[in-house]
Amino acid sequence: QKEVEQDPGPLSVPEGAIVSLNCTYSNSAFQYFMWYRQYSRKGPELLMYTYSSGNKEDGRFTAQVDKSSKYISLFIRDSQPSDSATYLCAMRGGSSNTGKLIFGQGTTLQVKP
Amino acid sequence: NAGVTQTPKFRVLKTGQSMTLLCAQDMNHEYMYWYRQDPGMGLRLIHYSVGEGTTAKGEVPDGYNVSRLKKQNFLLGLESAAPSQTSVYFCASSYVAGVGKTQYFGPGTRLLVL
Numbered sequence: 225q226k227e228v229e230q231d232p233g234p235l236s237v238p239e240g241a242i243v244s245l246n247c248t249y250s251n252s253a254f255q256y257f258m259w260y261r262q263y264s265r266k267g268p269e270l271l272m273y274t275y276s277s278g279n280k281e282d283g284r285f286t287a288q289v290d291k292s293s294k295y296i297s298l299f300i301r302d303s304q305p306s307d308s309a310t311y312l313c314a315m316r317g318g319s320s321n322t323g324k325l326i327f328g329q330g331t332t333l334q335v336k337p
Numbered sequence: 338n339a340g341v342t343q344t345p346k347f348r349v350l351k352t353g354q355s356m357t358l359l360c361a362q363d364m365n366h367e368y369m370y371w372y373r374q375d376p377g378m379g380l381r382l383i384h385y386s387v388g389e390g391t392t393a394k395g396e397v398p399d400g401y402n403v404s405r406l407k408k409q410n411f412l413l414g415l416e417s418a419a420p421s422q423t424s425v426y427f428c429a430s431s432y433v434a435g436v437g438k439t440q441y442f443g444p445g446t447r448l449l450v451l
Contacts, residue, residue, distance in 0.1 A: 232377060258439055267341075267427055267442035268380070312379065322387055323368045323431050324395070325440060329379040 227251050230313055230328030239337050243300040247313035247328045250294065254315040254326075257289050259298045262310045262330065271311070272298060303335045338363050341443035343428050349449045350418045358413040358446050360428030368431045369411040370395075370440065371403060373424040380427065386411055387433075418450045 230247045237243055245259075256275055260268035272287040274280045274296075280287045286299040296315075300307055313328040344359040360369065371383040382395030386405040400422060402414045411430075415422060425447050429440040 230379075256439075260442075265445075267444045269442065270439055273439060314380075322385065322393070323433070323440065324370075324382060324385065327380040329377060 225250065227326050228313065228315060228328045230331055232329045232331060234332040234334060236334045236336060237303055239303060239305060239335055241303050241335070243303050243307070243333060243335075245298040245300075245311050245313075245331050245333070247296050247315075248294055249296070249315060249326075251315075251317070251326075252291075252294065253317040256316050257287070257296050258314040258325070259285075259287055260312040260314060260327075262312060264309070268312055300333075303333075305335050305337050308334050340364065341428055341430055341441055343426075343443040343446050345446060346444070347447045347449075349451065350415075351451050352419060354418050355414070355416050356418065356448075357415075358426055358428075358448075360411045360413070360430075360443060361409055362428075362430040362441075363409065364430060364441065365408070366430035366441075367408070367433050368440075369405065370429040370431075371401070371411065371413045372427045372429065373397065374427060374445075375424050383413065383426075418448075420450045422448065423450045424448060 228249045259272040261271045262268040277291045284301045288297040310330040310332045312330040314325040341362045370385040372380040384403040386392045389408045428443040431440045
């Protein structure tokens with residue numbers, strides 16, 4: 225069983241839809257949770273960063289962490305065609321002194337005009 | 338700032354050939370990482386370095402070697418390339434691990450081994 229599970233999709237939605245992307249994990253030591261966005265043939269770029277449990281909002285994006293369920297989510301409101309990309313969740317433990325991240329497989333999202 | 342850069346962008350190798358991928362960062366980051374990305378597998382850590390002159394194995398280190406002679410550079414070597422090493426390789430860097438510190442990625446190197 226992988227430490228981090230993420231449905232690879234693809235997920236196709238119409239423009240303006242609310243998108244929900246999710247990851248589950250098994251290691252209760254994870255404390256830092258990230259979402260990266262990766263456009264086709266580009267490197268991943270950090271989108272959202274959350275420490276421990278709770279919500280974080282940035283414009284149209286909201287990241288949620290539920291440590292009791294070992295479940296994290298990324299919500300995209302009013303989705304745009306420019307949001308079409310692969311979204312990778314990543315996480316690491318709080319005591320890590322190497323900064324190593326564990327990544328999900330990535331979910332491919334297509335937003336249709 | 339250029340951020341994280343990778344050289345070359347694309348390369349074709351024959352089985353058994355060797356090559357070195359170069360990663361450079363101008364953010365004065367201590368930590369650097371090499372990943373490979375394959376369809377359905379996500380990003381897998383090959384090797385990493387927590388400072389100049391130090392390296393360590395990641396999740397999939399076999400068939401690769403690395404060196405970090407200068408803080409800003411992290412080299413990934415393939416001594417004898419195999420078709421299984423066909424992949425997209427990403428380098429990343431970060432400040433020392435801590436709250437708010439995360440990894441910045443380069444644009445990737447696409448490698449095809451025939």
